[in-house]
Amino acid sequence: xxxxxxxxxxxxxxxxxxxxxxxxxxxxxxxxxxxxxxxxxxxxxxxxxxxxxxxxxxxxxxxxxxxxxxxxxxxxxxxxxxxxxxxxxxxxxxxxxxxxxxxxxxxxxxxxxxxxxxxxxxxxxxxxxxxxxxxxxxxxxxxxxxxxxxxxxxxxxxxxxxxxxxxxxxxxxxxxxxxxxxxxxxxxxxxxxxxxxxxxxxxxxxxxxxxxxxxxxxxxxxxxxxxxxxxxxxxxxxxxxxxxxxxxxxxxxxxxxxxxxxxxxxxxxxxxxxxxxxxxxxxxxx
Amino acid sequence: xxxxxxxxxxxxxxxxxxxxxxxxxxxxxxxxxxxxxxxxxxxxxxxxxxxxxxxxxxxxxxxxxxxxxxxxxxxxxxxxxxxxxxxxxxxxxxxxxxxxxxxxxxxxxxxxxxxxxxxxxxxxxxxxxxxxxxxxxxxxxxxxxxxxxxxxxxxxxxxxxxxxxxxxxxxxxxxxxxxxxxxxxxxxxxxxxxxxxxxxxxxxxxxxxxxxxxxxxxxxxxxxxxxxxxxxxxxxxxxxxxxxxxxxxxxxxxxxxxxxxxxxxxxxxxxxxxxxxxxxxxxxxxxxxxxxxxxxxxxxxxxxxxxxxxxxxxxxxxxxxxxxxxxxxxxxxxxxxxxxxxxxxxxxxxxxxxxxxxxxxxxxxxxxxxxxxxxxxxxxxxxxxxxxxxxxxxxxxxxxxx
Ligand SMILES: [Fe+2]
Ligand SMILES: [Fe+2]
Numbered sequence: 001x002x003x004x005x006x007x008x009x010x011x012x013x014x015x016x017x018x019x020x021x022x023x024x025x026x027x028x029x030x031x032x033x034x035x036x037x038x039x040x041x042x043x044x045x046x047x048x049x050x051x052x053x054x055x056x057x058x059x060x061x062x063x064x065x066x067x068x069x070x071x072x073x074x075x076x077x078x079x080x081x082x083x084x085x086x087x088x089x090x091x092x093x094x095x096x097x098x099x100x101x102x103x104x105x106x107x108x109x110x111x112x113x114x115x116x117x118x119x120x121x122x123x124x125x126x127x128x129x130x131x132x133x134x135x136x137x138x139x140x141x142x143x144x145x146x147x148x149x150x151x152x153x154x155x156x157x158x159x160x161x162x163x164x165x166x167x168x169x170x171x172x173x174x175x176x177x178x179x180x181x182x183x184x185x186x187x188x189x190x191x192x193x194x195x196x197x198x199x200x201x202x203x204x205x206x207x208x209x210x211x212x213x214x215x216x217x218x219x220x221x222x223x224x225x226x227x228x229x230x231x232x233x234x235x236x237x238x239x240x241x242x243x244x245x246x247x248x249x250x251x252x253x254x255x256x257x258x259x260x261x262x263x264x265x266x267x268x269x270x271x272x273x274x275x276x277x278x279x280x281x282x283x284x285x286x
Numbered sequence: 287x288x289x290x291x292x293x294x295x296x297x298x299x300x301x302x303x304x305x306x307x308x309x310x311x312x313x314x315x316x317x318x319x320x321x322x323x324x325x326x327x328x329x330x331x332x333x334x335x336x337x338x339x340x341x342x343x344x345x346x347x348x349x350x351x352x353x354x355x356x357x358x359x360x361x362x363x364x365x366x367x368x369x370x371x372x373x374x375x376x377x378x379x380x381x382x383x384x385x386x387x388x389x390x391x392x393x394x395x396x397x398x399x400x401x402x403x404x405x406x407x408x409x410x411x412x413x414x415x416x417x418x419x420x421x422x423x424x425x426x427x428x429x430x431x432x433x434x435x436x437x438x439x440x441x442x443x444x445x446x447x448x449x450x451x452x453x454x455x456x457x458x459x460x461x462x463x464x465x466x467x468x469x470x471x472x473x474x475x476x477x478x479x480x481x482x483x484x485x486x487x488x489x490x491x492x493x494x495x496x497x498x499x500x501x502x503x504x505x506x507x508x509x510x511x512x513x514x515x516x517x518x519x520x521x522x523x524x525x526x527x528x529x530x531x532x533x534x535x536x537x538x539x540x541x542x543x544x545x546x547x548x549x550x551x552x553x554x555x556x557x558x559x560x561x562x563x564x565x566x567x568x569x570x571x572x573x574x575x576x577x578x579x580x581x582x583x584x585x586x587x588x589x590x591x592x593x594x595x596x597x598x599x600x601x602x603x604x605x606x607x608x609x610x611x612x613x614x615x616x617x618x619x620x621x622x623x624x625x626x627x628x629x630x631x632x633x634x635x636x637x638x639x640x641x642x643x644x645x646x647x648x649x650x651x652x653x654x655x656x657x658x659x660x661x662x663x664x665x666x667x668x669x670x671x672x673x674x675x676x677x678x679x680x681x682x683x684x685x686x687x688x
Binding site: 190 | 298362366404
């Protein structure tokens with residue numbers, strides 16, 4: 001465990017604004033009696049490893065990183081817990097979109113077609129939608145071709161670029177469908193990537209959850225409790241907090257929950273996405 | 287059952303969100319509205335939007351007595367965002383309290399009377415106190431200045447043929463050379479303060495901007511007259527530039543305005559009218575006249591805001607007097623007015639090289655400096671300096687005129 005008295009959080013630097021966000025939170029927590037520091041990683045796998053090795057106390061994890069941490073912890077007979085998340089991490093969906101004039105009317109019509117997806121490790125733009133299509137009876141790479149748009153692998157699709165590229169491929173006719181997070185579809189229309197009316201939603205996944213603050217069973221209880229209480233008491237009405245919330249994309253923090261990771265977990269089981277990672281890391285953390 | 291927002295076939299992202307937002311705003315934080323519509327993507331877009339906006343959402347299936355619809359509960363983020371917002375004064379500067387005595391740096395660039403979100407970034411404006419910058423006359427002077435803008439291309443008879451003796455043309459070129467560097471100081475000084483002035487004092491900002499534009503035009507027409515018959519301009523002396531540098535370096539707005547507008551441009555008014563009167567050609571007369579008309583406004587604003595400043599804080603008057611003294615001390619070992627300029631003024635006032643004309647020209651320039659001195663004294667008295675102080679301070683004013 002980190003020896004300094006500060007509570008140390010890990011986060012992945014998927015964008016320079018991450019520094020602004022966590023510097024701001026550090027100041028906010030410090031002013032309220034919680035010594036807090038953060039470490040930035042360039043990828044979630046390194047963050048999970050540091051967490052399991054006790055180099056950080058809490059990790060701001062993508063849903064995929066959460067499952068990586070949980071599975072490694074389980075393998076070691078330890079326990080992971082999701083203590084807090086954003087209101088915007090609750091009940092997301094992804095959609096498969098097609099060109100408006102396309103003859104594709106149902107997921108079954110995707111047979112033999114090409115589906116563009118985001119980064120190879122993106123839960124919302126690849127793993128969950130492909131699992132969803134598999135549950136509709138279409139096995140990826142057997143029943144349809146998958147066109148992956150990797151942007152910043154290791155960052156678990158936090159960067160929107162992969163989804164934008166997938167949509168562009170759809171519009172260019174290189175793909176017959178594209179998988180994106182629900183909110184990104186209208187956002188791509190607003191920013192002009194998708195001409196208004198050029199696409200139509202073919203299908204929507206069931207709801208799933210996104211990021212969470214993850215702790216392991218050796219986390220310093222009192223500091224974690226204080227950290228969580230401070231998060232939950234932050235208000236969007238507070239002018240000091242609001243710009244940070246706007247950058248991080250939330251209106252309030254909510255208690256963590258893990259039932260929203262079932263689809264992703266099923267996807268990982270189906271595709272074996274993180275098996276090698278877990279197999280490799282767990283023995284090194286004994 | 288009544289549905290609050292029935293979008294019909296209107297897509298949520300195609301404008302439907304405006305109707306939903308309006309209904310939520312009307313309902314207020316914590317209150318719910320019902321939304322229905324037939325657009326195929328309504329449910330998906332509404333869900334994503336509610337999540338991002340902090341509203342909660344529930345879908346109700348179709349029942350015998352009501353259509354399928356969504357229940358959206360206002361999460362209050364919009365109200366939260368504007369809690370603690372501030373009104374940046376009031377629009378009409380004529381109303382009491384509309385222009386505040388100390389403008390918040392957090393108001394930044396927001397227009398007066400706009401509602402400014404709490405936590406807006408602090409701008410590094412130096413001039414935030416009304417007493418330092420404000421004049422109730424600023425709006426009127428600004429309107430006057432805008433109405434009085436002239437077009438150098440058409441306002442000046444550039445094409446009128448004339449032919450001067452080389453010596454006289456040289457004298458005019460030297461005077462223009464001198465005027466240009468003075469006008470440049472007069473452009474730079476207000477421009478620097480525009481960037482430091484809190485935009486809450488909008489009318490002052492606008493007036494300074496149009497003043498800078500006036501100076502840009504003066505620079506243009508003096509340059510054009512200087513180069514009308516010549517390939518290059520005349521001489522620039524270190525003494526002249528040293529005098530102007532003290533103006534450019536002055537960091538306090540009220541003092542800079544006092545030295546530049548009240549004393550400098552005030553003195554220049556006499557000079558420009560003098561050049562107009564004795565101009566050997568119609569172009570020189572026109573450029574001097576048009577510039578002099580503009581300078582009158584520059585002087586008027588300097589006097590107006592300093593009068594208001596001193597009425598509010600009479601103890602500031604000695605600081606102004608000090609500034610004149612300091613500038614005098616700083617310049618006492620410099621040459622003062624460029625001798626070529628002085629000679630050029632004498633020559634154009636003489637109109638010829640005849641000794642009796644030169645004597646007359648010299649007398650006229652002496653009268654000019656007396657007239658300048660009287661003008662300065664008069665303006666100093668208007669600012670509340672007594673007779674003796676006015677005489678003393680006027681005599682200490684730079685020999686470079688500006
Ligand atoms: Fe001027
Ligand atoms: Fe001027």
